[in-house]
Amino acid sequence: MLTYTLRRLLGLAAVLFGVSLAVFLIMHLRPGDPALIMLGPHATDESLARLRHEMGLDLPLYVQYGRWLGNLLQGDWGRSIQLKREILPLLLQRFQATAWLTLFGALLAVVLGVSAGVLSSTRQYSLLDRSSMVGMLVGFSIPVFWLGLLLQLLLGQRLGWLPISGMQSPGSASWGDFFLHAIMPAVAVASGPGAVIARMTRSSMLDVVRQDYIRTARAKGVMERWVIYKHALKNALIPVVTVIGLQVGYLLGGEMLVEMVFNWPGIGLLMVNGILAQDFPLVQGAILVVASSYALVNLTVDLLYAYLDPRIRYQ
Amino acid sequence: MTEPLAKEQAEWEEGVPSEPAHGSWRDVWRRLRRDRLAVGSLVLLLLLVALSALAPWIAPYNPSDTDLVHRLLPPGSPGHWLGTDHLGRDMLSRLLYGGQASLVVGFTAVLLAMTLGVLLGLLTGYYRGIVDSVVMRLIDLLLAFPAVLLAIAVIAALGPGLMNAMLAVAVVGIPYYTRIVRSSVLSLREKEYVEAGRALGLSDARLLALHILPNCLSPILVAATLDVGWMIMAAAGMSFLGLGAQPPQAEWGVMLSEGRNFMRVGPHESVLPGLAIFLVVLALNLLGDGLRDALDPRLRA
Numbered sequence: 001m002l003t004y005t006l007r008r009l010l011g012l013a014a015v016l017f018g019v020s021l022a023v024f025l026i027m028h029l030r031p032g033d034p035a036l037i038m039l040g041p042h043a044t045d046e047s048l049a050r051l052r053h054e055m056g057l058d059l060p061l062y063v064q065y066g067r068w069l070g071n072l073l074q075g076d077w078g079r080s081i082q083l084k085r086e087i088l089p090l091l092l093q094r095f096q097a098t099a100w101l102t103l104f105g106a107l108l109a110v111v112l113g114v115s116a117g118v119l120s121s122t123r124q125y126s127l128l129d130r131s132s133m134v135g136m137l138v139g140f141s142i143p144v145f146w147l148g149l150l151l152q153l154l155l156g157q158r159l160g161w162l163p164i165s166g167m168q169s170p171g172s173a174s175w176g177d178f179f180l181h182a183i184m185p186a187v188a189v190a191s192g193p194g195a196v197i198a199r200m201t202r203s204s205m206l207d208v209v210r211q212d213y214i215r216t217a218r219a220k221g222v223m224e225r226w227v228i229y230k231h232a233l234k235n236a237l238i239p240v241v242t243v244i245g246l247q248v249g250y251l252l253g254g255e256m257l258v259e260m261v262f263n264w265p266g267i268g269l270l271m272v273n274g275i276l277a278q279d280f281p282l283v284q285g286a287i288l289v290v291a292s293s294y295a296l297v298n299l300t301v302d303l304l305y306a307y308l309d310p311r312i313r314y315q
Numbered sequence: 316m317t318e319p320l321a322k323e324q325a326e327w328e329e330g331v332p333s334e335p336a337h338g339s340w341r342d343v344w345r346r347l348r349r350d351r352l353a354v355g356s357l358v359l360l361l362l363l364v365a366l367s368a369l370a371p372w373i374a375p376y377n378p379s380d381t382d383l384v385h386r387l388l389p390p391g392s393p394g395h396w397l398g399t400d401h402l403g404r405d406m407l408s409r410l411l412y413g414g415q416a417s418l419v420v421g422f423t424a425v426l427l428a429m430t431l432g433v434l435l436g437l438l439t440g441y442y443r444g445i446v447d448s449v450v451m452r453l454i455d456l457l458l459a460f461p462a463v464l465l466a467i468a469v470i471a472a473l474g475p476g477l478m479n480a481m482l483a484v485a486v487v488g489i490p491y492y493t494r495i496v497r498s499s500v501l502s503l504r505e506k507e508y509v510e511a512g513r514a515l516g517l518s519d520a521r522l523l524a525l526h527i528l529p530n531c532l533s534p535i536l537v538a539a540t541l542d543v544g545w546m547i548m549a550a551a552g553m554s555f556l557g558l559g560a561q562p563p564q565a566e567w568g569v570m571l572s573e574g575r576n577f578m579r580v581g582p583h584e585s586v587l588p589g590l591a592i593f594l595v596v597l598a599l600n601l602l603g604d605g606l607r608d609a610l611d612p613r614l615r616a
Contacts, residue, residue: 018456023468030472141597143548145555146571146589153582253463257552261575272556275471283471287464294461 004306012299019291020072024065027284037278038081072288082279091267091285095293097167098255098266104186105251109194110244114237116194117201122228124206132198139195144254148188148261155184165263185262189254193247200243204236238309245301252294346609353605356598363595367414376405378412378565387581400570400584401577410591412565417592420481421547425539427485428546432492433535437523439493440500451497454490462487466549470558477550477566480559484549488542495538499531533610540606544599551592567592 035051036043052058056067071078077088116136120129156164163169163181208214209232217227256268263269271286273279347353366373375394382403390398390406397406435454439447457465469483503509504527512522553559554568562569567588574584 015455015459018452019459022456022460026468026472030474137597137600141544141593141600143551143589143592143596145552146586146593149571149575149578149585149589153578153586157578249461250463252461256463256467257555260556271467272558275467275475276557280471287460287468287471290464291460294464295459 001306005303008299008302012295015295016292019295020069020288021065023284023287023291024068027280028061028064030280034081034280037280077285078281080274080279080282082274082277082282087282087285090270090282091289094265094267094270094286095289097264098252098259098268098290099293100182101185101189101255101258101264101266102248102251104182105189105193105255106244106248108186108190109197109247109251112190113194113197114201114240116198117240118205118228118233120198120202121205121209133202136195136199139191139198142191143257144188144191145257145261147191148184148258151184151188152261165261167265185258185264188258188261189251192254193244193250196247196250197240197243200240201236204239205232208232208236238305241301241305241308245298245305248297248301249294252290343609347605350605350608352601353609356601356605359594359598360602363414363598364418367411367418370408370411370415374405374408374411376408378404378409379563380404387577387584389581390583390587397587398581398583400574401581406583406587409565409570410567410587413567413570413588414591414595416477416560416564416566417547417551417568417595420477420484420550421543421595424481424485424546424550425488425542427482428488428542429492429535429539431485432489433496433528435489436493436496436531437500437528440497441504441519441523441527450493454493457486457490463549463552466553467556467558470553475558475561477554477560477564480550480553483553484546487549488546491538491542492535495534496531499534500527503527503530537603537607537610540599540603544596544603547599548592548596 035048035055035057039047039051049058056064059067075088077086077091079085080087080090083090116132120132123129152164155162162184167178167181169177169181209228214227214232217231218224222231255266256272258264259266259269260272267286267289271283271290274282274286375396382399384403385392385395385399386403387401388395388399388403390396392398395405395407397410399405400409435450439450460468465487466480466483469486470479473479473482509522509526512526517526550559551566551568551571554566555572557572560566560569562573570588571585571592574581574586574588577584
């Protein structure tokens with residue numbers, strides 16, 4: 001397990017390097033001149049040239065990349081053009097909001113998905129199974145931004161049960177208030193991943209309960225509940241873990257849309273506003289943070305997977 | 316001398332077995348026809364495609380004609396079946412034109428992603444070597460980003476706009492096709508009939524196009540069907556974020572986003588375009604599932 005972990009950590013370093021290179025290239029090969037954006041259309045040629053020199057834009061690309069990466073590693077992520085603030089503290093602060101939403105969404109998706117999948121599989125073709133299959137289909141066909149809107153309309157506006165948007169009521173700092181604000185966004189981001197997890201759990205369970213060892217367990221008189229939860233579920237969950245890892249990627253993606261709908265002050269909202277304002281240092285940083293956290297989640301899932309299924313480590 | 320050889324070759328090519336996994340395409344169609352949900356979805360989709368294609372002739376109003384006196388009329392109003400939006404524009408007409416934009420973007424993006432992805436998959440899987448290593452590292456790099464984030468990053472580089480949003484979601488799709496095709500090609504290139512073809516002196520292009528590609532078609536077809544839905548949803552999402560189509564264009568994502576400010580007085584302005592996206596994606600998913608079952612009956616759940 002140790003060698004496997006070390007090997008995967010090395011792989012993570014490679015991925016992060018690749019991601020940083022990709023982000024750098026995307027932002028530097030784009031049409032448009034950052035100096036022109038900063039100084040506006042009335043800037044003189046001399047002032048543009050001076051700013052380009054100050055920003056290092058007249059250097060060869062690989063030197064620029066080396067400098068940029070060096071600064072990143074030392075915690076200097078540059079300043080936002082639009083907000084005129086240091087980028088790193090801003091990103092970390094906004095990332096917290098996104099991380100909470102990811103956590104709630106993932107918990108909801110896993111708990112609902114796995115239980116719906118297990119219940120469905122133990123009562124195959126029953127009314128419950130059929131309705132949860134329909135639910136799964138709806139779950140991953142529904143656009144998250146539309147689902148968010150419908151929730152706002154129903155639970156927020158018509159019934160008035162939940163706050164419509166934001167992360168906290170003004171002047172309030174209680175956890176209860178925060179949770180109330182998080183319910184609808186979490187449900188919206190969890191819909192797609194939850195549906196996929198449910199479907200995977202169901203088919204994996206149906207596969208496992210047909211195997212010989214389950215028949216043996218039943219034959220020797222083990223209680224049905226025990227057979228399902230102790231013997232079957234444990235093995236059925238192995239492929240589900242991989243799917244969960246992949247789904248976190250969808251979560252991180254869907255969140256940008258949901259943050260927009262609910263005005264949730266996360267990193268996705270920051271990024272989108274950054275693109276619209278052509279604030280490229282900020283956008284670069286935000287993409288880097290989200291992509292790195294995705295890589296970290298994937299690494300965790302892979303390690304967990306290797307722990308659950310020792311065969312993986314030796315491949 | 317050349318003629319009989321060519322003839323022999325042609326005859327031999329006819330005798331090449333096509334992968335028996337799905338049987339003939341007629342069998343696939345027969346199985347698909349029995350799947351009522353899939354057929355219903357296909358009909359719904361064809362209907363929507365036809366309606367949007369005919370939008371210029373059947374839409375009751377010009378989608379950008381404003382009528383400030385009749386703003387936010389609810390669905391069912393006389394003269395405006397689906398009501399009007401906050402500028403008094405006819406919702407039905409805008410939905411029809413919006414369908415045009417969304418469907419064209421979805422299908423074009425998948426076509427782009429599929430063509431590039433399949434081409435890369437064929438080349439890397441067949442030739443292996445250095446090209447394979449380089450391309451696959453690039454593919455891994457694309458997969459290191461969550462899908463929507465990658466699309467946003469591409470838009471950040473190209474600038475907002477419907478065309479760029481389409482390119483962005485297409486880029487996101489490429490790696491999946493490359494992977495599917497490459498893994499099929501890796502096993503197909505070792506098959507005896509491919510070796511036989513090589514021995515007969517068939518060119519690589521001919522072998523790839525006529526003998527290898529047809530045998531990896533079924534997973535590509537299923538993936539593409541499911542992908543159109545995802546790409547329509549993603550492109551509408553980009554427009555919703557303000558990164559894709561821009562107002563006043565009639566596009567489902569834009570309409571939904573514009574309507575958000577009028578949720579209290581006229582929720583239909585946002586709800587209807589969202590419903591349209593949902594129905595299209597749902598139909599495509601049902602059709603994709605049906606197609607998968609029809610192509611490989613053994614996988615039927």
